[in-house]
Amino acid sequence: MINSATRWTSAALRALVRDNEVHRAVYTDPEIFNLEMSRLFRSTWVFVGHDSQIPNAGDYFTTSVGAEPIVMVRQADGGVSVLINRCAHKGVRLVSEGSGNLGRFIRCPYHAWTYGTDGALQNIPLRDGYDGTGFEATEARLGLASAGAVAVYRGFVFCRLSGEGVAFHDYFGESLSTLDNMVDRAPAGRLEVAGGMLRYMHPCNWKMLAENQTDACHPMVAHESSAGTTVRIWGEQPEGTPKPMAVEQFAPFVGTYKFFDNMGIRIWPNGHGHTGVSDSIHAAYSVIPGYQEAMVAAYGQERTARILGEVRHNTMYFPNIMVKGPIQTLRVFKPLAADRTLVESWTFRLVGAPDLLLERTCMYNRLINSPGSIVGHDDLEVYERAQQGLQSGLREWVNLGRLFQPGEGASPAEVVRGTSEAQMRNQFRAWLRFMSATEEAAS
Ligand code: FES
Ligand SMILES: [Fe+2]
Structure with a gap:
């Protein structure tokens, strides 16, 4: 993973939180804020939305989790997906409305790459232009990124962006x-x-x-x-x-x-x-x-x-x-x-x-x-x-x-x-x- 160097090592972070005081940098430092986005908001379970917002297959709700643009989608099998709202081609935000219905697929407004409502890459115009180019080994082939884990608890949808980490019930207890x-x-x-x-x-x-x-x-x-x-x-x-x-x-x-x-x-x-x-x-x-x-x-x-x-x-x-x-x-x-x-x-x-x-x-x-x-x-x-x-x-x-x-x-x-x-x-x-x-x- 490409990571910017940071002065905020674990030891440096520990020095900011005392038993009964915290250092002002936790509220003011932009680098700490960025670390919160890449660590805290990826490894904890964060609220996304409520399943009553997306009653039917294809219904969606757009929001954000930490710094990530998110689209929450109801799948045909009744499940809820939490996808990253970013085209795999050049990064365009795919869904711009707050809520609605996707129909059967998501189509990017820039070059018309299309994705299933589960985020899988379905089609690329002039696809043969990628034959023999090594496309199968690229990240773009994977389609839309999605949250590492999703939980729907009594209608409340939460996700953990990271693929690994604390389980939902262990986190909330x-x-x-x-x-x-x-x-x-x-x-x-x-x-x-x-x-x-x-x-x-x-x-x-x-x-x-x-x-x-x-x-x-x-x-x-x-x-x-x-x-x-x-x-x-x-x-x-x-x-x-x-x-x-x-x-x-x-x-x-x-x-x-x-x-x-x-x-x-x-x-x-x-x-x-x-x-x-x-x-x-x-x-x-x-x-x-x-x-x-x-x-x-x-x-x-x-x-x-x-x-x-x-x-x-x-x-x-x-x-x-x-x-x-x-x-x-x-x-x-x-x-x-x-x-x-x-x-x-x-x-x-x-x-x-x-x-x-x-x-x-x-x-x-x-x-x-x-x-x-x-x-x-x-x-x-x-x-x-x-x-x-x-x-x-x-x-x-x-x-x-x-x-x-x-x-x-x-x-x-x-x-x-x-x-x-x-x-x-x-x-x-x-x-x-x-x-x-x-x-x-x-x-
Ligand atoms: S940026 Fe989405 S298809 Fe090109
Ligand atoms: Fe108050």
Whole structure:
């Protein structure tokens, strides 16, 4: 493989991640960003899409995994392929629309090489021009590259770009219980992606978003001006005014430190973890008429209570998605450059549930995660300022030490206080392992 020389040896990378601090270079250095693309985002299991987006043979959805342009395709046998969206001839991006149906083959718009929906090279115009040229020994003969491994878990499609590495269930382990809970909330036991996703560009490193998902010391501070104002205005309304859904969603953002601390955080291996072990900002939403009844009809009283009693807040799946089961949203933090991240917020319909639930999901995404959100701007501003502040070379370290305990991360699932930064440290332990593994395997 042709590889550019790098000063970031495994030893150099190890020096960037301490027990309770990380070096600013992990957020700012373009070479480290490139290494993340070629190591971390190739060797971990990364979210691609949802199988409800491609119900029929030939249906596709285009996206990216790390730096790779991707097209996810439904095959005639019902399987899902994850292909690299790049012509084997001169590299043209083959599929340009966001979604659609490929028909029976993919045809390149440049010289009309064609590929099966599985990526195999089918035809080349004037093919005899390659006879006796050594074409059979070239990479082009192989057609489109594809992900090394694909897994569809309860409708969620993940891939590992690399042909070798950790198996899907070993990588996610018990953290899959969050996806289970979100799907189990559908009386029909199935989710559908509802509409498109909201896209929001962030001028910061993708890991700042990943850390923020379990940062329970920021909402009451960073969101004071937005959610705090909502609460104040709501407090001025005459007694007996029905509480709007928007107030229900904004208000918990300015909960107390004690509230967020009591929520707890559960930490799993490989960088995964979630807030909201015993309570969360989603725990006190009002009842949706007809939903409980539909759930009980599908699952019975006891199981319904277990499913809806789970109040998980943010589940961070390392490296770059966050799932909110009780509100049926998923956010993807797409890394574009060391200081540029595209955030996508997805909404899901619980099949068999009343429409009002989807309305709540859409409202949450609009109010909290969209470019028009007042809460989202609070976070955007602090990320942007952090990216700017980290340009300073006179302070080198970012502190992640809150409630650090020597030996943490040794057991498979730990529950810690909600205001702990243990999940951020968990992510960096995984980061270091997957960033160093490729070089160590090669040496
Ligand atoms: S670049 Fe695709 S056929 Fe030539
Ligand atoms: Fe926030």
